[in-house]
Amino acid sequence: MEASSKKTSSSCLPVNIGELDIYLFGQGKHWDLYRVLGAHAHEGEKGAGYRFAVWAPNAKAVSVVGDFNDWQPGTHELFPVAASGVWAGYIPGLAHGDLYKFAVTGKYGDTVFKTDPFALFAEMRPGVAARAWGLDDYTWGDAAWMDARRAKGLPLDDAISVYEVHAGSWRWNTKEYGSFYTYRELAAKLVPYVRDLGFTHIEFMPLAEHPLDESWGYQTGHYFAPTSRFGTPEDLRFLIDACHQAGIGVILDWVPGHFPKDEWCLGRFDGTGLYEHEDWRQGEHPDWGTYVFNYGRHEVRNFLFSNALYWFKEFHIDGLRIDAVASMLYLDYSRNEGEWIPNKYGGKENVDAIDFLRDLNVVVHEHFPGASMIAEESTSWAGVSRPVYTGGLGFTFKWNMGWMNDTLDYFTKDPVYRSYHQNQLTFSMLYAFHENFILPLSHDEVTHGKGSLIGKMPGDHWQQMANLRLFLSYMWAHPGKKLLFMGCEFGQWKEWTSHEELDWVLTEFPQHQGAMELVRALNALHKARPAMHVQDNDWTGFEWVDLSDYASSVITFLRKAPDGSQILWAFNFTPVVREAYTVGCRVPGFWREIFNSDSTYFGGGDVGNDGGVMAQPTTYGGWPYFLSIKLPPLAAIAFTPE
Structure with missing residues (x-):
């Protein structure tokens, strides 16, 4: 214009x-x-x-x-x-x-x-x-979605699987090579794609205006302005409206932890440290070369409060994912001695930021019942997703960074060595229910020299694809909500860069189509079976069957629902077929095989159990019955009793 x-x-x-x-x-x-x-x-x-x-x-x-x-x-x-x-x-x-x-x-x-x-x-x-712009030039069509969200309340027991998107590189406009899809084009292309794969939410990397493409939006310049790269604010409303009408929630990355130092921006706005602290030991981030908000100043808190509420009220988003929460909580975050000032109690905790986050979460949850506040918090800070009245920070969910780091490290190892590292898989269950966790496989894990997800997998091409299917199956079976970055669903080989669109040509090849079919099946299973999601945040929804078979690199566990239904998961982390593998159970009768990542539908070799197995009534390892199953190589299988 x-x-x-x-x-x-x-x-x-x-x-x-x-x-x-x-x-x-x-x-x-x-x-x-x-x-x-x-x-x-x-x-x-x-x-x-x-x-x-x-x-x-x-x-x-x-x-x-x-x-x-x-x-x-x-x-x-x-x-x-x-x-x-x-x-x-x-x-x-x-x-x-x-x-x-x-x-x-x-x-x-x-x-x-x-x-x-x-x-x-x-x-x-x-x-x-x-x-100069307005606020009220769009008529929404998502009343049914908004009413249902409000009536239902917090989605703690929902089957949540999130597709993380960088809007500038998901797909490009073929009519003009290298040009972004607009918000309205994303509504026409991205929304049906995500719905077809069965994801429940889209999480957009920051869409607030930012001057530098390479920052991916994390150095926000205009906190209330949707980026003009993809269209107008009304166009963004149209995209979110389309998501809701398709039954898809929208989460937006939000960055209240820091802001850029550009002269035209918030920094030294009236010649003084207005939005930031004057003292660089409190007011600057050494890692990112940015300013830190002064969370103790009422007007600054109000700027951020109203901005968070703005995205919920004016754009109908369903959740905010707050970036780099750890950098807000600790005064000494990435700082050496002498580069930070202790709090009034002599400690390293940022008391003002803690109060800000607690108050923010209370205000958002009061104003928008059913909306989610999500923390990317990489330390062991206690109670991030626990209510403020119990001493927690009040977030709805927390990213499980420990699970992500341990699991990715395990999968990079050659299967011959995995038996020595099985604790990397089992350790997460010691803390899996301390928070309301989301299991993230985000953009941070497939860029800046870290390689693609499938590129981390060892072995030949067949083994890499099998490991990818096994990783995703293990992720969906493990307690916690799911988040997967774009391109991982079809096994993109190259590392993600914001300068290029995804390698969509790969989706024309059977092996990559199989990976997409696997994600589609996992999402369908996740939604259809209460045992897969209803007790994600409670020990009663999970039970180890056997975590000690290090020699075979096999683990087995149950996912359970309040209605008594259960799903037995078995994982074989080696390329060796395990014939007549014995697994304990307590329910007699026929156990139907409901999922197998080695299915030919997913590009596997179709090693399986011919539809299921009968439980045998002989006591095994303290279990009253056992199953004798065939474990496919580098694969996950799931059974449920009929």
């Missing part, structure tokens, strides 16, 4: 900002702050235009600049609002889509062009100016 070139009134006019709005902002409790600060359509005494409001308490002057005044500071000066630190004004004649910035004369007299922290839309990179 082209910006307007017409001239406007030669000065700003005063505009009223309500006393209650100012009071709530000062208290850090204005949940709709984005409707007060920023730029909003306004019908004033001189006709239609836009009103502006920005928080810059230490500024000497603030004005609005754009094409309408040749980007000249001082032409349209804003007015200070009664000792609140807010500057406001109204410009008649400004049109929807016009570009603008704030010219902020800081505490020490320097004037810097700053983007609007509450901008609802921004120009396409490399430009960083905000666009």
Whole structure:
């Protein structure tokens, strides 16, 4: 959209900002702050235009600049609002889509062009100016989804499997090589694809506006503006609406842990550390070269609170996944001695960040019943997904980084050595129910030199494909919700890069089609069988059958449901067929084979049990019955009693 070139009134006019709005902002409790600060359509005494409001308490002057005044500071000066630190004004004649910035004369007299922290839309990179935009130009069609989510409450017992997507590299527009799919094209292509594979949710890597493609959105420049790379805010609403109408939830990556230092951004906004701490030992991240939010300041907390609520309220998202929570919790995160300041108790915990996260989770869950808050937290911090009233942080789910690291490390080993490392598979069950876990196989594990998922697997081509199927089967069988990064579902060979689309040509080959069919079958089994998901977060939903057969590299366990149904899983982590392998059970009769990752449907060799086996009534290892089964090579099989 082209910006307007017409001239406007030669000065700003005063505009009223309500006393209650100012009071709530000062208290850090204005949940709709984005409707007060920023730029909003306004019908004033001189006709239609836009009103502006920005928080810059230490500024000497603030004005609005754009094409309408040749980007000249001082032409349209804003007015200070009664000792609140807010500057406001109204410009008649400004049109929807016009570009603008704030010219902020800081505490020490320097004037810097700053983007609007509450901008609802921004120009396409490399430009960083905000666009005058609106909030209420879309009619939703997902009322049934939203009502059901609200009525059901937290999805702790749901069958959740998440497909993680980087919108800029999932698939490209073939009409113009190298161009992104738009939000609406993703609605037409991505949504049916995800639905066909049976995933319940899509998690998008950050979609808030960011200037650098290579940051993948994790260095956010405009917290309230969906990126213009893929279309307008209304187009993003259309995509989310399409997901909901197809029965798919939407999770959005959110980054309240840090923000970039670019001069036009939030940093040193009024010449001082406004959104960040002044002291670099508290206000900067050495790893990422970014600023850290000052979580102890009411106005900063309110900025982040209202931003989180904004995505839920205005875009109907179903969950926020918070990136790098560990970096928020610890004052000494990735810092050496002398590079951090202890808290008021002398410890390394960031008390302000802890309070912020707890309050945020309480507010989100109160306002949006059924919505999820998800923590990527890589340490052993206790109670991340436990309620605030019990001393927890209040998240709905936590990524299980320990499971991911141990399991991937195990699978990289040649099967001949796996018997020495079986504890890497079994150890996760010691803590599997300490949190409400999501098992993540995310973008972080298939980039930056780590190689693709299938590329980590040992052996020849057949063994690599079999190991991939075995890994995914083990992941789906293990307690916890599931998350899989795009491309892993069909065994992409090359490492993921944001500069290229996925290797879709691979999906034309039978072995890769088989991997996709496996994911489709796992998702269907996961949804259809309560034993696979209802007690994901409780010991009563899991029971070891045998975890001690190190010599054979075989483990067996039960997944159980409250209705008494159960599924027996057996995993053979070697390429050797195990004939007449004995497994204990306590239910007599016929056990039907309901899943086999070695099926020809999935590209396997079809070694199996001819539909099932009969339980034998001889006591075995403390079990009253046993099954004599054939274990296919590098495969997982599942049985349920009839």
